[in-house]
Amino acid sequence: MAKNEQFVSQIADIETDFPQWYTDVVLKTQLVDYGPVKGTMVIRPYGYAIWENIQKEMDARFKAAGVENAYFPLLIPMSFMTKEAEHVEGFAPEVAVVTHAGGEKLQEPLAVRPTSETIIGHMMGKWVESWRDLPLRMNQWCNVMRWEKTTRPFLRTSEFLWQEGHSVYATGEEAEQETLNMLHLYEDFAKKVLCMPVLTGRKTEKEKFAGAVATYGMEAMMHDGKSLQSGTTHYMGQNFAKAFNVQFTDKDGSLKYGYTMSYGASTRLIGAIIMTHGDGRGLVLPPPVAPVQVVIVPIAQKKEGVLEACKALETMLKQAGLRVRLDDSDNSPGWKFNEWEMKGVPVRIELGPRDIENGVMTVFRRDTCEKGELPLQNAAEAVKGLLAELSEALYKKAEKRMNERIVSANSLEELLEGVNGGNFVKAGWCGCRECEDRVKEYAQATARVMAKENTADQCVVCGKPSVHTVFFARAY
Amino acid sequence: MAKNEQFVSQIADIETDFPQWYTDVVLKTQLVDYGPVKGTMVIRPYGYAIWENIQKEMDARFKAAGVENAYFPLLIPMSFMTKEAEHVEGFAPEVAVVTHAGGEKLQEPLAVRPTSETIIGHMMGKWVESWRDLPLRMNQWCNVMRWEKTTRPFLRTSEFLWQEGHSVYATGEEAEQETLNMLHLYEDFAKKVLCMPVLTGRKTEKEKFAGAVATYGMEAMMHDGKSLQSGTTHYMGQNFAKAFNVQFTDKDGSLKYGYTMSYGASTRLIGAIIMTHGDGRGLVLPPPVAPVQVVIVPIAQKKEGVLEACKALETMLKQAGLRVRLDDSDNSPGWKFNEWEMKGVPVRIELGPRDIENGVMTVFRRDTCEKGELPLQNAAEAVKGLLAELSEALYKKAEKRMNERIVSANSLEELLEGVNGGNFVKAGWCGCRECEDRVKEYAQATARVMAKENTADQCVVCGKPSVHTVFFARAY
Numbered sequence: 001m002a003k004n005e006q007f008v009s010q011i012a013d014i015e016t017d018f019p020q021w022y023t024d025v026v027l028k029t030q031l032v033d034y035g036p037v038k039g040t041m042v043i044r045p046y047g048y049a050i051w052e053n054i055q056k057e058m059d060a061r062f063k064a065a066g067v068e069n070a071y072f073p074l075l076i077p078m079s080f081m082t083k084e085a086e087h088v089e090g091f092a093p094e095v096a097v098v099t100h101a102g103g104e105k106l107q108e109p110l111a112v113r114p115t116s117e118t119i120i121g122h123m124m125g126k127w128v129e130s131w132r133d134l135p136l137r138m139n140q141w142c143n144v145m146r147w148e149k150t151t152r153p154f155l156r157t158s159e160f161l162w163q164e165g166h167s168v169y170a171t172g173e174e175a176e177q178e179t180l181n182m183l184h185l186y187e188d189f190a191k192k193v194l195c196m197p198v199l200t201g202r203k204t205e206k207e208k209f210a211g212a213v214a215t216y217g218m219e220a221m222m223h224d225g226k227s228l229q230s231g232t233t234h235y236m237g238q239n240f241a242k243a244f245n246v247q248f249t250d251k252d253g254s255l256k257y258g259y260t261m262s263y264g265a266s267t268r269l270i271g272a273i274i275m276t277h278g279d280g281r282g283l284v285l286p287p288p289v290a291p292v293q294v295v296i297v298p299i300a301q302k303k304e305g306v307l308e309a310c311k312a313l314e315t316m317l318k319q320a321g322l323r324v325r326l327d328d329s330d331n332s333p334g335w336k337f338n339e340w341e342m343k344g345v346p347v348r349i350e351l352g353p354r355d356i357e358n359g360v361m362t363v364f365r366r367d368t369c370e371k372g373e374l375p376l377q378n379a380a381e382a383v384k385g386l387l388a389e390l391s392e393a394l395y396k397k398a399e400k401r402m403n404e405r406i407v408s409a410n411s412l413e414e415l416l417e418g419v420n421g422g423n424f425v426k427a428g429w430c431g432c433r434e435c436e437d438r439v440k441e442y443a444q445a446t447a448r449v450m451a452k453e454n455t456a457d458q459c460v461v462c463g464k465p466s467v468h469t470v471f472f473a474r475a476y
Numbered sequence: 477m478a479k480n481e482q483f484v485s486q487i488a489d490i491e492t493d494f495p496q497w498y499t500d501v502v503l504k505t506q507l508v509d510y511g512p513v514k515g516t517m518v519i520r521p522y523g524y525a526i527w528e529n530i531q532k533e534m535d536a537r538f539k540a541a542g543v544e545n546a547y548f549p550l551l552i553p554m555s556f557m558t559k560e561a562e563h564v565e566g567f568a569p570e571v572a573v574v575t576h577a578g579g580e581k582l583q584e585p586l587a588v589r590p591t592s593e594t595i596i597g598h599m600m601g602k603w604v605e606s607w608r609d610l611p612l613r614m615n616q617w618c619n620v621m622r623w624e625k626t627t628r629p630f631l632r633t634s635e636f637l638w639q640e641g642h643s644v645y646a647t648g649e650e651a652e653q654e655t656l657n658m659l660h661l662y663e664d665f666a667k668k669v670l671c672m673p674v675l676t677g678r679k680t681e682k683e684k685f686a687g688a689v690a691t692y693g694m695e696a697m698m699h700d701g702k703s704l705q706s707g708t709t710h711y712m713g714q715n716f717a718k719a720f721n722v723q724f725t726d727k728d729g730s731l732k733y734g735y736t737m738s739y740g741a742s743t744r745l746i747g748a749i750i751m752t753h754g755d756g757r758g759l760v761l762p763p764p765v766a767p768v769q770v771v772i773v774p775i776a777q778k779k780e781g782v783l784e785a786c787k788a789l790e791t792m793l794k795q796a797g798l799r800v801r802l803d804d805s806d807n808s809p810g811w812k813f814n815e816w817e818m819k820g821v822p823v824r825i826e827l828g829p830r831d832i833e834n835g836v837m838t839v840f841r842r843d844t845c846e847k848g849e850l851p852l853q854n855a856a857e858a859v860k861g862l863l864a865e866l867s868e869a870l871y872k873k874a875e876k877r878m879n880e881r882i883v884s885a886n887s888l889e890e891l892l893e894g895v896n897g898g899n900f901v902k903a904g905w906c907g908c909r910e911c912e913d914r915v916k917e918y919a920q921a922t923a924r925v926m927a928k929e930n931t932a933d934q935c936v937v938c939g940k941p942s943v944h945t946v947f948f949a950r951a952y
Contacts, residue, residue, distance in 0.1 A: 102623030147578030
């Protein structure tokens with residue numbers, strides 16, 4: 001195992017230096033690389049394949065919910081950004097601006113979209129005329145740009161890929177309901193596709209989207225106990241409808257403003273997967289999004305019949321709809337084991353002369369790193385069952401960790417102790433901004449989401465009666 | 477049919493005012509709308525669904541060919557653009573430039589990618605070390621920006637969506653072969669998926685990609701006889717490899733530059749479909765990319781059993797994998813017929829009480845506008861067969877038109893007469909730039925592609941011996 005250890009030692013220790021572990025893993029598994037412009041990333045094929053699987057699964061859910069895809073322009077007139085007062089305040093500092101094009105200075109500078117509420121609001125204002133046009137529900141998959149000071153691949157980059165859904169409804173109730181429906185869609189997606197438990201709830205005023213009436217968020221606990229915001233949905237009320245004249249003639253003939261909402265999830269989800277499931281050996285990818293679900297490693301591959309048997313198995317598994325890779329490179333089996341373990345392939349099958357003779361295959365599970373044996377006959381069914389079991393186990397393990405690491409606090413000291421210990425801290429809050437700021441200052445923690453019910457007595461800061469029970473945590 | 481005529485009259489006449497017909501069709505069928513910034517377009521759900529089908533089909537072909545998807549940054553340092561002399565000359569005049577970001581002036585202005593040879597070349601220079609890393613073959617689906625003076629939805633817009641594939645090989649022979657392979661992939665895609673015949677061949681020096689050694693193009697004949705460039709592949713030799721230090725250690729230990737190639741196809745393909753197959757009633761969409769392949773229109777839909785029968789049919793067709801829409805709106809059948817004909821749905825099924833009683837359905841083919849009757853039993857198989865037949869017929873019809881409209885010319889006068897008549901003109905060419913420019917000046921036609929073999933005796937302009945037989949045409 002000397003070689004194995006040498007290989008693993010290329011990754012920083014996950015327990016003692018998690019930030020370096022993350023950087024090592026994303027670079028060495030070739031998920032991503034740094035782009036030439038500061039803060040940008042190149043998503044390499046192994047990383048992009050995860051994104052494609054995320055897109056495919058999430059897009060199918062949007063379509064099943066009746067949402068249609070469209071594409072809106074990248075460049076937004078700066079004047080649009082300023083039409084919604086809170087919106088411009090929130091996004092202007094992060095905007096990249098095109099001032100010249102076609103060899104000339106532009107009459108009006110153009111923002112590279114940081115998000116598209118404004119330009120989509122403008123188009124909706126053009127399209128919506130009657131109550132018959134409502135609801136109007138669209139989504140786009142695209143790139144967005146937010147100029148950030150501190151960046152990390154997938155977690156915070158100046159450009160990232162995402163989907164942003166935008167809907168307009170005739171009533172506020174419907175728009176609010178859709179805001180919750182989409183939060184639920186994200187939560188279900190995180191659970192079933194990313195095998196990732198999440199906390200969902202409403203955000204505080206301080207943490208909400210610039211221009212929203214209410215923002216809801218989905219927060220996941222990473223390996224180090226910090227929180228990663230993994231998807232948000234926003235109820236806008238009539239803020240954007242009024243700014244962009246999204247008006248419709250209602251059944252009674254009166255002219256009314258619509259109610260809008262939006263929701264987004266991004267390539268951050270790849271970061272969430274890495275930091276939720278990863279371990280000392282590297283990535284552990286959830287089967288539903290793993291680019292390679294099963295890798296076949298031939299043992300003594302030059303012996304007669306071995307490669308043939310491996311290829312036959314590969315074909316059989318592919319025909320069953322699995323994403324399979326047969327590694328018939330010249331590298332040693334040990335090297336291959338390390339490589340694919342670091343790359344997080346959920347299941348490895350080893351097949352050598354003795355296995356073939358006995359009609360079995362050796363099966364390695366990446367999550368538990370345990371080896372077992374399965375019959376070669378009906379291999380596809382058995383492997384599918386194993387992948388489903390593994391997905392379930394990944395979720396359970398992460399859920400157990402999250403549940404164990406949600407602690408309560410009745411004082412700022414306890415709150416600090418809680419987050420220092422890598423926990424989410426559940427605590428009462430009076431609802432005022434000063435107390436929220438004090439938590440940030442004292443414990444470098446922020447309000448991630450508010451619990452659905454207030455179960456605390458007192459504000460963890462000022463001791464006044466609690467109005468909301470809040471999950472505080474340090475966050476990416 | 478009064479209503480029908482009234483409806484159709486909303487579209488300009490295809491024969492007498494084709495440009496207006498195009499504009500009417502793309503706007504009224506809600507494929508697209510104009511964006512707020514001059515020259516930009518919004519791709520609406522009905523248009524975007526066509527693009528999704530194009531992507532799905534083309535992406536599967538790339539993957540089958542062993543190409544992997546990735547994503548490279550939108551913003552490219554301006555200094556990259558200038559590293560390949562011809563490249564910057566060709567693209568600099570069209571570039572949109574980000575000069576400010578995050579509230580500050582940038583140290584170096586950044587180009588919004590017009591194409592990504594430079595930034596991908598830079599990354600390949602970082603990734604390629606040994607002959608073992610080659611070939612490296614990647615593709616990305618993304619938005620690009622080229623500031624154009626005159627724009628038209630899908631055909632020429634400041635921002636458009638496309639795929640761009642980029643490969644690096646150890647030898648020029650392999651890179652050139654891949655350039656031809658990808659041209660062939662495009663041609664086969666056009667034929668099978670867009671039902672669109674094309675001419676393929678090498679471009680002249682004047683028409684080639686800025687920075688390429690050789691460009692190959694795929695040209696399609698539109699309804700008005702003009703040509704639409706629908707996909708290009710480029711062999712770069714070592715031009716970009718040298719500019720970006722894409723070097724590898726070969727088997728013999730020597731350090732060598734790689735050879736690169738690229739290929740791209742864009743949302744222009746949607747324009748190509750519209751102008752190849754459309755007719756006086758509006759769109760005629762090829763079944764493989766039509767968002768709705770079959771629309772079911774209930775007749776006397778309030779009569780008992782009609783909607784139920786329509787829904788059962790819808791379910792059955794959907795289960796067979798078809799994209800089906802049941803139009804159970806309150807509009808009259810006549811209104812629905814017009815609507816879906818304009819929207820180009822390949823097959824319409826009308827189902828009324830009498831049909832149901834007789835166990836049949838009335839079937840309307842959008843390409844021939846002929847009605848027929850088919851049994852309701854085994855409807856899915858019958859409709860699938862009809863769609864396949866329709867696809868074949870669309871191709872044959874377009875192929876016949878193209879073949880009939882390729883004429884020869886032995887003089888500039890004949891060439892002018894040919895393109896005035898809406899033809900592609902095949903003529904000899906001596907190979908010099910002056911004669912090519914003269915054709916442009918005299919007949920407003922350009923060299924679309926060169927024929928594989930030179931079969932002409934004399935240059936159509938100067939009368940010197942012909943070196944290349946060229947297809948000249950007016951082009952979009």
